[in-house]
Amino acid sequence: MEEILGSKELEDLYFMKAFSRDLKIVKGSGSYVWDEKGNKYLDLVAGIAVCSTGHCHPDVVKAICSQAKELIHISNLFYVPNQGELAKKMVEISCIPEGKAFFSNSGAEANDGAIKLARIRTGRKNFVAFVNGFHGRTMGSLAVTHKPAIREPFGPLEPKCTFVEYGNLEDLSGAVDENTAAVIVEGIQGEAGVIPAPEGFYEGIRKICDEKGALMICDEVQTGMGRTGNWFYYQSTGVKPDIVSIAKGIASGLPMGAIVARKGLTFNPGEHGSTFAGGPLVCAGALATIGVIEKNLKDVPKKGKIIMDGLKEYSPRGMGLIIGVPAGEERCAKIASICREKGVLVNCASHGTIRLVPPLTITEGELKEGVSVIKEAFDATA
Numbered sequence: 607m608e609e610i611l612g613s614k615e616l617e618d619l620y621f622m623k624a625f626s627r628d629l630k631i632v633k634g635s636g637s638y639v640w641d642e643k644g645n646k647y648l649d650l651v652a653g654i655a656v657c658s659t660g661h662c663h664p665d666v667v668k669a670i671c672s673q674a675k676e677l678i679h680i681s682n683l684f685y686v687p688n689q690g691e692l693a694k695k696m697v698e699i700s701c702i703p704e705g706k707a708f709f710s711n712s713g714a715e716a717n718d719g720a721i722k723l724a725r726i727r728t729g730r731k732n733f734v735a736f737v738n739g740f741h742g743r744t745m746g747s748l749a750v751t752h753k754p755a756i757r758e759p760f761g762p763l764e765p766k767c768t769f770v771e772y773g774n775l776e777d778l779s780g781a782v783d784e785n786t787a788a789v790i791v792e793g794i795q796g797e798a799g800v801i802p803a804p805e806g807f808y809e810g811i812r813k814i815c816d817e818k819g820a821l822m823i824c825d826e827v828q829t830g831m832g833r834t835g836n837w838f839y840y841q842s843t844g845v846k847p848d849i850v851s852i853a854k855g856i857a858s859g860l861p862m863g864a865i866v867a868r869k870g871l872t873f874n875p876g877e878h879g880s881t882f883a884g885g886p887l888v889c890a891g892a893l894a895t896i897g898v899i900e901k902n903l904k905d906v907p908k909k910g911k912i913i914m915d916g917l918k919e920y921s922p923r924g925m926g927l928i929i930g931v932p933a934g935e936e937r938c939a940k941i942a943s944i945c946r947e948k949g950v951l952v953n954c955a956s957h958g959t960i961r962l963v964p965p966l967t968i969t970e971g972e973l974k975e976g977v978s979v980i981k982e983a984f985d986a987t988a
């Protein structure tokens with residue numbers, strides 16, 4: 607008790623109140639976490655789609671610990687251990703022909719990199735993004751993020767961005783012109799409440815971009831790294847992006863992001879960089895993470911189906927292990943709180959949606975356990 611009081615008081619006094627929270631988690635292993643009182647929870651949030659390999663996966667821990675003993679940081683003045691190996695792996699799993707990778711420290715920064723790359727290589731200034739889309743909170747990524755409540759207080763924002771209704775190809779066609787550097791899109795709008803792209807949407811975007819000479823940036827920060835059952839969402843469509851941005855699930859919780867861009871889209875010396883990004887430690891963590899995901903990838907659709915079938919009567923939507931269950935604003939918080947009391951962590955995304963983004967390593971038994979608790983919570987609030 608003293609510990610949590612102390613912790614909360616310290617936070618109130620010294621930490622900016624940008625988040626509201628009341629639970630302190632101190633330990634994690636596999637699909638479970640423990641709070642400071644020793645209560646155990648099945649974690650269906652996984653650090654918001656970050657802990658793709660579960661908590662403290664032994665392969666990841668081992669890779670981080672051994673690299674930490676060799677070299678933690680060296681700067682971009684030198685070749686960086688693990689960076690080339692990881693870049694090769696990223697190009698391979700993204701299936702972008704003759705692609706090249708670049709690393710960042712977060713999803714927002716990955717999108718900033720994509721925005722800069724699109725501007726400098728197309729010579730065009732403007733962007734088109736979608737209503738309810740989320741791309742991050744740095745000034746650049748915020749400019750292409752739709753939600754007025756989080757963007758408007760920080761204007762004026764650059765680059766100039768036009769927002770089009772998600773799924774509406776006719777409006778998109780009208781919005782993309784000869785000044786459009788790129789269209790940026792999520793295959794499933796995660797923060798918005800797990801809204802999947804309608805059938806044919808990606809193919810339509812690709813066509814419009816090609817006709818107008820604009821690039822297509824696929825923001826796979828939340829949907830990527832195996833979450834949908836493919837390495838990337840766009841691999842379930844017939845479409846390849848010019849640039850894909852990646853983060854959340856890439857390194858099991860180490861701060862990291864990446865872009866992979868097709869042939870001809872590359873930064874030249876001096877055009878972009880970051881002191882920390884793609885360092886030896888995070889690259890080691892990412893390589894180990896990819897190894898674990900490789901072993902689990904083929905089971906992701908089957909695991910997703912357990913959630914979809916189990917919660918069928920509540921109209922779940924999504925793909926693989928990114929699933930949203932509409933609950934309504936007020937009910938969503940109630941359901942999340944009941945689930946927590948019963949030892950299951952779920953999260954409320956926008957529009958009153960219960961968001962389920964568990965570790966890709968979760969077992970079928972654990973999923974069934976989670977689903978039955980969520981069901982109870984839905985029924986208790988009916």
Ligand SMILES: *Cc1c(COP(=O)(O)O)cnc(C)c1O
Pocket residue numbers: 712713714715717740741742743792796797825826827828829853854
């Ligand atoms: C979380 C998220 C981001 C931002 O990533 P950060 O690491 O928080 O900067 C960008 N795009 C999408 C689709 C996301 O889900």
